[in-house]
Amino acid sequence: MSRFLLDSDVIIWHLRGRNEVTEMLKGMQSYGVPGCSAISILEVEMGMKKSEEEKTSRFLKALKVFEVNREVASQAAKIARDQKSEGLTLGLGDAIIAGTCLLNNLTLVTYNRKHYPVGTLEFFTVPPLDR
Numbered sequence: 001m002s003r004f005l006l007d008s009d010v011i012i013w014h015l016r017g018r019n020e021v022t023e024m025l026k027g028m029q030s031y032g033v034p035g036c037s038a039i040s041i042l043e044v045e046m047g048m049k050k051s052e053e054e055k056t057s058r059f060l061k062a063l064k065v066f067e068v069n070r071e072v073a074s075q076a077a078k079i080a081r082d083q084k085s086e087g088l089t090l091g092l093g094d095a096i097i098a099g100t101c102l103l104n105n106l107t108l109v110t111y112n113r114k115h116y117p118v119g120t121l122e123f124f125t126v127p128p129l130d131r
Helices: 008-015 019-031 038-047 050-062 070-085 092-104
Strands: 004-006 035-037 064-066 107-109
Touching: 004 008, 004 019, 004 092, 008 019, 008 038, 008 050, 035 038, 035 092, 038 050, 038 064, 038 092, 070 092, 092 107
Parallel strands: 004 035, 004 107, 035 064
Antiparallel strands: none
């Protein structure tokens, strides 16, 4: 069972060889296979280069994928409406990812916390990226 949901940015940093991200992911394995939303697969694969296809495919296949179903869609819509009523705009993909986390009691692993202004969402503290 997954405990963590990886956002697209974390997947991309791992695939680009950021050691701090790779080590973080290795440490998570004791909690089960990390997961990702089907939306993250779309986002990652849209941006990959031809030379990255094999490595990307291999990594994505190792993750537990959370599909976008009716429950996730409804939860995402509720989150987006709630944020809109507070004057905030949440992107479609981010609303789906947040909804997936909330429905499945998952901790979101992301470097983009500002994309998820959802008070009940639990975040994993990611290591700083060495620049």
